Amino acid sequence: MAAIVHPDRNFKYWLISPAIFLLLLIGLFPLIFSLVVSFMRVTMLETDTSFAGFVNFVQLFRDGRLWQSLAHTVLIMVVALPIELLLGLAMAYLFLDRMPGRQILVSLLMLPTIISPIVAGATWRLLLDNRYGPINQIIGWFAGHPVPALWTVNPTLVYPAIIFCEIWQWTPFMFLILLAALSNVDRSLTEAAEIDGARFWRSFRYVVLPAIFPVMSVAILIRGLDLFRIFDIIWALTTGGPGTMTETISVYTYVQGFKQFETSYTAAIAFLVIALLTVVVTWAIRRMGLAK
Amino acid sequence: MINRRDFGKIGLAAGLSATMGTPAWAASGADTAVKAAQKYKGLSITVVWEAGLQSLDPTHFSGPKWKELTGMDVKVVEVATAEMFTKIMQDYKSGAGAYDALNVIPAWMPDLAQAGALEVLDPYVQKYSYASELQTIAPTFRDNWMKVGDKIYAFPDDGDVFIMYYRRDIFGDPAVQKAFKDKTGKDLAVPKTWADFDVVGAGLTDILKSKGIYGASFFRQPPYAMYMFEERFRNEGGKFFDANTMKATINSDVGVKVFTGMRNENKFMPPGVEQFGFVENLAAFLQGQSAMTISWPPYGRWAEGYGTDQEALNWVPKTTIAGKVGYALPPGGHPELAAGFALSISSTSKNKDAAYLFIQWLNSEDVSRQRVQLPYTLRDPFRNSHYTDPGYLALWPNAKDYLAALKQASQTGLLDLSLLQTDKYEEVMRQAISKLWAGEDPKTILDAAAVQWDDITQKIGLDKQKNVYAAWAAKSGAYPKL
Numbered sequence: 001m002a003a004i005v006h007p008d009r010n011f012k013y014w015l016i017s018p019a020i021f022l023l024l025l026i027g028l029f030p031l032i033f034s035l036v037v038s039f040m041r042v043t044m045l046e047t048d049t050s051f052a053g054f055v056n057f058v059q060l061f062r063d064g065r066l067w068q069s070l071a072h073t074v075l076i077m078v079v080a081l082p083i084e085l086l087l088g089l090a091m092a093y094l095f096l097d098r099m100p101g102r103q104i105l106v107s108l109l110m111l112p113t114i115i116s117p118i119v120a121g122a123t124w125r126l127l128l129d130n131r132y133g134p135i136n137q138i139i140g141w142f143a144g145h146p147v148p149a150l151w152t153v154n155p156t157l158v159y160p161a162i163i164f165c166e167i168w169q170w171t172p173f174m175f176l177i178l179l180a181a182l183s184n185v186d187r188s189l190t191e192a193a194e195i196d197g198a199r200f201w202r203s204f205r206y207v208v209l210p211a212i213f214p215v216m217s218v219a220i221l222i223r224g225l226d227l228f229r230i231f232d233i234i235w236a237l238t239t240g241g242p243g244t245m246t247e248t249i250s251v252y253t254y255v256q257g258f259k260q261f262e263t264s265y266t267a268a269i270a271f272l273v274i275a276l277l278t279v280v281v282t283w284a285i286r287r288m289g290l291a292k
Numbered sequence: 293m294i295n296r297r298d299f300g301k302i303g304l305a306a307g308l309s310a311t312m313g314t315p316a317w318a319a320s321g322a323d324t325a326v327k328a329a330q331k332y333k334g335l336s337i338t339v340v341w342e343a344g345l346q347s348l349d350p351t352h353f354s355g356p357k358w359k360e361l362t363g364m365d366v367k368v369v370e371v372a373t374a375e376m377f378t379k380i381m382q383d384y385k386s387g388a389g390a391y392d393a394l395n396v397i398p399a400w401m402p403d404l405a406q407a408g409a410l411e412v413l414d415p416y417v418q419k420y421s422y423a424s425e426l427q428t429i430a431p432t433f434r435d436n437w438m439k440v441g442d443k444i445y446a447f448p449d450d451g452d453v454f455i456m457y458y459r460r461d462i463f464g465d466p467a468v469q470k471a472f473k474d475k476t477g478k479d480l481a482v483p484k485t486w487a488d489f490d491v492v493g494a495g496l497t498d499i500l501k502s503k504g505i506y507g508a509s510f511f512r513q514p515p516y517a518m519y520m521f522e523e524r525f526r527n528e529g530g531k532f533f534d535a536n537t538m539k540a541t542i543n544s545d546v547g548v549k550v551f552t553g554m555r556n557e558n559k560f561m562p563p564g565v566e567q568f569g570f571v572e573n574l575a576a577f578l579q580g581q582s583a584m585t586i587s588w589p590p591y592g593r594w595a596e597g598y599g600t601d602q603e604a605l606n607w608v609p610k611t612t613i614a615g616k617v618g619y620a621l622p623p624g625g626h627p628e629l630a631a632g633f634a635l636s637i638s639s640t641s642k643n644k645d646a647a648y649l650f651i652q653w654l655n656s657e658d659v660s661r662q663r664v665q666l667p668y669t670l671r672d673p674f675r676n677s678h679y680t681d682p683g684y685l686a687l688w689p690n691a692k693d694y695l696a697a698l699k700q701a702s703q704t705g706l707l708d709l710s711l712l713q714t715d716k717y718e719e720v721m722r723q724a725i726s727k728l729w730a731g732e733d734p735k736t737i738l739d740a741a742a743v744q745w746d747d748i749t750q751k752i753g754l755d756k757q758k759n760v761y762a763a764w765a766a767k768s769g770a771y772p773k774l
Contacts, residue, residue: 044381044407044713130564131572148563155730241514242730243723258378260716 038268044261056268065244066269069252076248077227080163084223087167088174092182110176112169121236124165128152152238158246165233170226174219181215217288221281228277249273321425321656325649326361328420332646333363339393340380342633343370348604348668354654364646377715384409389640392647395633396446398437399708402760405440406712411637413444416648425657432702433674436767437634446634447655451674453701454523454627457577457591458482458584460618462496471499486524486553486623496583497560509582511573512558512566512729514722519630520586521721525550526706526771527624535765538758540745543738551734566729575609586622588630589672589698596688599667615689619697621704626772629705673698707769711760712752720744
């Protein structure tokens with residue numbers, strides 16, 4: 001008996017091939033082209049497209065400013081992320097139970113996340129301005145005298161200012177994700193734990209946390225990646241200053257690529273970042289069990 | 293009767309007069325441009341202009357006027373100053389040809405010309421007989437902002453220069469003069485040196501602080517303070533590089549002295565002066581909170597209230613010091629020709645001839661005279677005729693002194709440092725200044741900055757940069773004759 005050929009076996013691939021081609025064109029082509037450029041010497045003054053070996057990649061390891069920018073990025077991540085997580089969780093608990101006006105309050109709380117980050121940064125810069133911003137004025141009322149705090153110039157204040165602005169804008173994102181996660185925890189489990197005499201912290205640790213862990217992991221991963229890429233708030237507040245004190249990897253890459261026109265070196269930096277992130281994300285996914 | 297010999301003489305005379313300058317009957321640069329542009333009626337050209345007040349010129353005045361005269365549309369692409377160089381280079385590198393006419397900061401010209409982004413203008417200047425009118429641009433701008441090597445790449449179009457503005461009423465107040473004499477043992481006078489400035493500034497702050505007035509205020513944000521450092525450093529005898537070795541010498545004793553002075557002066561300036569930008573400093577001065585400041589020419593116009601009734605300038609704080617402002621050269625006597633703008637043509641433009649005619653018309657004697665008097669413009673006088681124009685002199689009672697100060701400043705002014713990849717050197721200086729305000733040691737900062745400058749020089753090519761620096765340093769406005 002002759003084999004029956006399903007008429008649509010290959011047709012489905014033909015249907016999805018335009019979309020895949022487009023994705024490859026938009027995603028894969030720039031990636032490969034950047035890799036090629038990273039082995040050249042393309043700068044503002046020279047467009048030397050001959051193979052330059054690993055000179056740009058060797059430069060990566062000699063570039064102290066690059067590694068400092070990575071350190072600044074990690075600093076912001078390790079401070080802001082836990083604070084956003086804890087605050088978001090606390091807020092989610094607050095809004096877990098039904099209350100009058102809950103939906104309106106939740107909507108208001110979400111407003112910071114829908115503002116463009118560069119707009120948020122520019123607004124905070126005005127708010128924190130020493131002469132015209134209300135923040136120093138309000139602090140001065142409490143202090144009883146003018147407080148000329150230079151939030152974007154004073155080295156002891158710049159990081160608190162940046163981290164505060166970042167937390168202000170993105171804690172609501174954590175809040176929303178965790179609210180959804182907490183809402184889906186089986187109430188019977190928590191009630192049973194309560195009946196058995198478990199206090200809040202034991203109940204949270206052994207019942208709630210395991211239940212929300214998968215969703216929380218995804219939220220942590222997403223926010224972690226966002227924090228790694230942080231640019232807008234910093235550019236609006238300090239442009240990486242004072243000096244290069246708040247220059248993160250994104251800010252440094254932008255300066256190298258679009259201010260200094262070190263095109264090939266910037267491509268090399270981009271691949272370093274891709275390599276680092278791939279390692280970190282892979283580890284995170286395995287550690288958090290997200291792939292299961 | 294006229295014989296052949298007479299004909300020869302007449303012909304020779306006519307030929308000689310044609311080569312010796314523009315005859316009286318010749319059309320002006322503006323007329324020539326308008327007439328030649330008739331063939332481009334209906335064409336649209338794109339011009340890059342600094343975003344904000346500067347672009348009100350082409351959007352409200354010159355663009356509509358040019359359309360009226362020639363039928364050509366002018367599309368204005370407004371770009372923040374910090375992005376202009378990037379946008380111009382990106383357009384050139386991509387070959388898109390999106391821009392026709394350009395505004396360029398003269399310090400960028402070596403980079404842009406070397407990269408091939410700017411069109412050489414000599415053939416157009418010759419074709420449209422504009423050479424003689426270029427000669428009437430004030431010498432400092434004409435001789436330093438027009439050419440790279442021996443080729444014309446741009447027309448100077450904005451006479452930026454730092455001026456010291458001071459309160460005549462404070463300096464002329466007998467009570468203040470007596471108090472100052474009692475305190476310092478010196479007569480109160482507008483400072484001519486930075487040492488004098490420190491004494492006067494601190495003294496006035498001590499005397500007037502109870503009234504909310506400080507001796508001085510400056511803009512201290514790094515992009516602006518960088519120009520003030522460049523000016524003061526050279527006035528104090530500093531050199532940016534050793535001309536033989538191209539080693540950076542910004543960390544010399546002079547550099548450390550200037551940095552230390554700048555930091556110490558903040559103590560007698562308004563609190564938070566480290567954050568002062570153009571607007572904050574303007575507000576402080578116009579609201580009578582400082583007795584001295586240094587800034588670009590618009591401060592002087594706005595201090596007198598000129599143009600501030602315009603809607604475009606409704607953000608300018610209302611002046612409380614109109615009629616009380618005096619003008620002087622900054623301490624040292626050689627002010628920075630900070631930034632400035634010149635008109636150029638993109639080498640990738642598809643409408644070069646049309647774009648050239650537009651910039652010739654803009655830059656011409658007649659049109660530029662009108663443009664520098666627009667109340668909302670930031671274009672400052674840059675032609676010899678601007679400084680003595682009767683219309684400008686009549687704008688406010690003290691305008692004569694204002695224009696005289698601008699003219700003197702242009703004659704003694706110092707050029708911005710202009711090398712290959714100047715922005716890289718400037719970025720190092722901006723970061724150094726922000727570190728200074730953050731409290732780091734001046735010597736440490738400048739030593740690190742010098743090392744970074746040397747690295748940049750090595751990367752660009754020491755010999756290549758040495759030649760460019762030598763050409764720049766040879767200009768009369770590069771270093772003051774002390």
